[in-house]
Amino acid sequence: MDLHYLDATPTEAERAAVDALLGSPEGGNGLDPGTVHGHGDAHNGGHPNGSGPFPAHGAAHGNGSAHGNGTRDGRDMLLPALHAVHDRIGWISQGALNHICRQLSVPPADAYGVASFYALFALRPRPSRVLHVCTDLACKANGSSELCDRLEQSFGPAGTAVDGMTWQHSPCLGACERAPAALAFEAGDPARTQLLAPAGTDEIEESARSGPADADREPPARESVPQAGDPELRLLHRVGVVDPDSLDDYRAHGGYIALRNALRAGPAEVIKQVTDAKLMGRGGAAFPTGRKWDSTASQPVRPHYLVCNADESEPGTFKDRILMEGDPFSVIESMTIAGFATGCAKGYLYIRGEYPRATRRLANAIAQARERGFLGRSIMGHEGVDFDIEIRRGAGAYICGEETALFNSIEGYRGEPRSKPPLPVEEGLFGKPTVVNNVETLVNVPLILIEGGEAYARIGTERSTGTRLFCLSGTVARPGLYEVPFGTTLRELLDLAGGVPEERTLRAVLLGGAAGGFVRPGELDLPLTMEGAQEAGTTLGSGVVLVFDDTVNLPAMLLRIASFFRDESCGQCVPCRVGTVRQEEALQRMAGGKAPPDGDDLALLREVGQVMRDSSICGLGQTAWNAVESAIDRLGTLSKGGPA
Known part of the structure; x- marks a missing residue:
């Protein structure tokens, strides 16, 4: 490929940041796509900037990129390289970008397109x-x-x-x-x-x-779990109890029993137990986990990949962060079980860039698990059972929570969703069969393998089994992460959190986050189940419960939701790219009194919202109208006679 670079050279600090990750081109590790770009092999790699372990390029990767010639050519290290420069310098210059492009044989225009896609990266000089x-x-x-x-x-x-x-x-x-x-x-x-x-x-x-002061001065994860110490907790029972940096403490509290059980039972039995448990995905789509795992495991194409989606960016969501900060080894054990069951030798943990403490703790957990034989080759002494994990940091893009956009991000492309089919279980990361689960979904698996799928299914309801994590925030007395069995009512959950502050009146609850819907004060007996939310015309989504009392300006909140979707649209498809802008413009006019709340702009909002829902490529555009629609129809906000 004939690549043309701009007349810009990297500084010594920029060059050092890139070469520490990718190797020095003078040493022969620059342009040859078959050479090693990391530190050691896939089982002892590490990156000095705190972004987690990065295996050597070419180790345990396989091939088959959906974007190129079917082979991995080093481009998948583009995002880590951008992070390396940005962490060291505070912004990414054209000279640094040129150096990265030469190392990875990536066209400069492509690399600029990727770097400019992420909100956390600066491409112009700014203070450190x-x-x-x-x-x-x-x-x-x-x-x-x-x-x-x-x-x-x-x-x-x-x-x-x-x-x-x-x-x-x-x-x-x-x-x-x-x-x-x-x-x-x-x-x-x-x-x-x-x-x-x-x-x-x-x-x-x-x-x-x-x-920044010492990061250890941040409050411990336990302070975000008001139920901490409750013996009825299942997913959160170790948060605040174990030392999150100690593998021995994790094992002393039941860690790695489930993995041992899985290795004894074999992949087919593990998938059967997960299927018997009726475990549904906790990311919002609620797809049966056992069916997804079985579909991936049965694919004849190799290799298979596992991706843990830890890029929770839905406003109001923080459950995965608490699990990763307070019980990181459980995430690593759960990923290992999933990889074993689905025939994956490699897993990627894609974590949002705004979670530095969680990233550090997961990197430490991976290193300890690898050192002690719970990760890597011949796991727990079982010859031929190989699985390793690589952390990839996002960089401020909500759309990368969509699974195919996440694949593109890992591969070194802009985080834009792909059209389906093919489904990820058939052609996912690097064009290979891929299973994707979020953190909460995965950490249910050890419970299933310890107590059995049928016993697990007896908790909750017939169709919504187990417990669910809910993120309570807004104007609620005791905000935090709560764990309750499926079937608990919204009223019971709010009572557990103390309700709204004294002398305040509940005005509305946003259930499911910015992509969810509003619930009125008179609807609090809603059962928190997948089917209950659906029947009520709303969704549990990623477990967001945002509480608003009478001090909150709801029209301003709707404008914030609209501007969020406008900013976070990747711009790939017209319905979402244009629709999110038009939605915000109409809300601005209505909220500002420049248009009657029940006039032409309301009709425009409904038309634009329906077009986005029907024809956007991915869930961002398809759900961008949800909260606005529910606020207008259920609360009367912005409508004639509704609350101001």
Whole structure:
């Protein structure tokens, strides 16, 4: 391929950041796609910037990219290389991009298209310290506007560079239970990050001036689980009990019993138990997990891949973060069981870039599991049972939570969804059969293999078995992550969280997140099951329960939802690219009094919403109208006579 590079060279620091990951081109590891780009083989790789273990290029990868000539040519290391530069420098220059492109034989225009796709990457010079202030739903309901006002008074408008720092508005940071939240970042070797949640005005100004403090000062995961210590907990029973950095402590509390049971039973029996348990996916689609695993395992094409989707970016969602921070070894054990059952030798854990502490703990868990024989070759002494995990960090793109967009991101392309069919179980990552599950779905599997599928199925309801994690935030007395059996009513869940604060009145509950629907105060006896939500015309989605009392400006919340979908649309298909913009414009006019709430703009909203639902490529466009529609039809918000 004849590649043309712009006249720009990398600095020594940029070159060092890239070469530490990909190897020095002078050493012969640059352009040859068959050479090693990492540190060691697929079982001892590691990246010094804290982004997790990266296996050597060419090890345990297979081939068959859906985008190229059917072989893996190193392009899948593009996202890690961009992270390496951004972590070290704080932005990605054209010279750094050129160096990455030469190393990976990627056309510069393609690499620029990928780098510019992600919100966390800067492609123009900016200070090394950046403060990301969440202005999404839960934080907006809990005072993020005051934080932004304070920062603007002290440092100027968002994006202004002052004293070696800048600040900017951010979509959801996944810390909704501790809203308002901000994420402090400082580039360097190594980069430093700190989650500020809840963030006070004085604290956030100090962080802006001095940079991130010690990340260990962040509150422990236990503080986000109000039920911590309850013996009835199943998925959360170790959070706050075990040391998340200790494999021995994890094993002392039942860890790796399930994997041992799986190895004794064999792949077919593992899939049977998961099927008998009637385990449904917890990411929103609610697809039967056993059927997905069986479909992947039966594919004759090799290799198979496992992907753990830990890119929870739905506003109001933080359940996977708590599991990864508080019980990381359970995620690694669950992935290992899934890989064994479906014939995968390689798994990718794709985690959102806004989760630095979870990333560090998972990287530590992988390293310890690998060192002790619970990961890698001949797992637990079983010859021929090989499975390893590679962490890939996202970089601020909600659309990458869609499974095929996630595949493209890992492969080094823009995170744009693919058309289906073919389904991922047939042609997924690198064009090979792939099973995708999110964190909550996977951590149910050890319970099934310890107590048996039929016993597991006796919890919950006939069609919705087991327990479910719900993320309560907004104006609720005790926000946090709650675990209840399927069939618990919404009223019972809100009572468990203390309801709305005293002297306040419940106005609405947003169930399922920005892509979900509103529930009225008179509908709280809704049973929290897949079928119950469907019958009520809403969805459980990813487990979001956003509570709004009478102090919350609901039209402003709807505008925030509309702007979120506008920003996060990948732009690939016209219905979503244009529809999300038109939806926000109409809401702006109606909420601002420039158009009657029951006039032509309402008709336009309905028409645009239906077109997005019917013809968008993926779930983002198909659900972008859901919350707005339910607010208008169920709450009367923006309609004549409705609440202002």
